[in-house]
Amino acid sequence: MDSQMMTGNLAAAWGARLADVDYIPAFPITPQTEIVEALAKWCEGGELAARFVTMDSEHSMMTAAGAAEATGARVFTATSSQGLLYAFEVLYSISGWRAPLVLVNVSRALAAPITLESDHNDVLAARDSGFLQIHAETCQEVLDSILMAYRIAEDERVMLPVIVNLDGFSLSFTREPVSLPDPEQVRKFLPPFRPAHLGFRASAPHSLGVAVIGGTPYAYFRHQMHLASINALEVHREAAASFEQLFGRRYDVVEGYRLDDAEDVLVMTNACSSTGKAAVDVARAEGKRVGLLRLRMIRPWPADAIRDALRGRRAVAVLDQNLAPGQGGILFQEMAASLYHEVERPRALCSFIGGLGGQNLSVGAFHAIFEQTAKAGVSGKGIGPVLLYTQAEHREMTQLQMVAAGSVKRET
């Protein structure tokens, strides 16, 4: 298997190419654009036998993606941030049609104020849409997760669309060595898409997403979606085993890092987990028994895997790279709900909010998180949400406020 330096965006495009998709409706948005540019080039050059169509907006793009998938085509598309929000109502229709396309979201913080760098309020806004969600830490994982996503999505026990998430900048524009799976092996892993409930034949007309008035049919179909999503946990397990056998890399719904004898555990997602792992190494070198749990699958929520990983720990800190105003960290809420009925639940749960809009998290910041978490573990009293903001950031912001208010004049 050949390995090469590749951005997360290019790895995402390779995922779609190796999955041999049929149709790609596209609309560009920073920091996703390189994905659709690469796919456009390959479709033009004949390396990928797919129909590539540029649309007038993300709303049209998602509508086209869902409609094409409903005809039985394998569909790929990608967006980010405001684009995902613009496509929002269509997401719910696509999952309701049980149309198992794969959508890559390149996380970028939401306006206002407008920015380009990453946090996860965009993708987590879609957490209740019925799409499954896989969040990647490395460029390799982006590519591999897209292949796994199609395999899981198109399984008869699931038939739900998937969002594969990667961070803008810290993965999208970052190159790392990526090993390209052999196309023959990918074909073994990912058989052709032959859905029984989807298709478009004049001889066999059917209507999809029909109106249902009164709660009885509606509730039935919603329950089916929920059960399908839960099935994805088992299907993921099978796909992970098959993927490992063919390609030698293993991905589970959660990933533990130095958890074996860890007293306190930091919970994170996405690319920033790499920085968290480095901070765990530093803390370990100083004799602290800490570890990291990375949540890779966000939907379906891997409650059992989380409980298994955190049972009996002293304290758990959840670092949310998102903020639900008036509530706190989105993932913290779900973690707390998962651990409530666990008899040996951690003595303290701490909630930290950091890395918003690409905000830097230094080794020193993680050091402070570990210290506060250990203290909470000893006292048995959780803390948070703690809004991480350093003294240095505060000074910089104060200076910007002075400029914005006109109290800084030009030196002459």
Next chain:
Amino acid sequence: MYAVRFHGRGGQGAKTASRILGTAAFLSGYQAQDSPIYGAERRGAPVSAFTRFGREPIRERGGMAHPDLVVVADASLLEDPAARLSDGITEQTILFVNSPLHAEQIRAQSALPGRITTLGVTEIALQHFGQREAISALLGAVAARLAGLQQEPLRQAIARELGDLGVAPPIIERNQTVALMCYESVQVMARESVALPATIATTFHTPVYESPSRGTARISATGNSVLRETGGWRTFRPVLVADKCNGCWLCFVYCPDGVISMNTDDRPVIDYDHCKGCQICVHECPTHALVAEREQEGGVAWTAR
């Protein structure tokens, strides 16, 4: 891990240089990572890029707090605080500056603590390619030498990265040749292991509620763009040939940054502290009264604050 930070101006090839170094390290058998950071700027604005490599998996991402080597593609950045060139530079850091000046002269001008080495890469590019922007391969070569990589992976990396950009094979070959000259001529400095201070917990500020006039992303200051001087972005500057000017005001109308004002004689006055050198005025002037002059080190753009 070996950490290299590149500082340049949009268009100079700092990102490509970081990729050449990343690929050269990767081809040398290292784990490698490279990434640029940029906002919504254009050609000439400060940009940076990061390359990390080592034997262990690279866990650090994004901004670089402790560079071993800092490569400065444009010496005017030394004086631009917006470039944040001094971040994390210690006495052990190797600081390469693209300048024909001697390291001691740069040291006298800048207050940076790093160990400085220089090479006039732009002059070499002008001499061999006839253009000053074509320096990505040369910067990549200098960085590869200072970071201790060999010539062969560097040659291959230049071919791959310039090839990916669609550069024609004969030009790639010339880049390789000139890059290896730079590789040979840069003064090498041994890496001094950076003794990182023991980690101390960051001190946090607890956010407190402030009135919406402060707590909303809102600018009430008028005309505060003058605070950000962008004259250093220029490669060429527009210069008035006064006797050709017919006083038509078209330059004033077309200037996208509003840095041209008209005096009482209907002649343009250019604010060189802020002119970014887009040359639209030069293009639009019907009487060719505005001409483009190349900026020189020590020239007007150079001294723009």
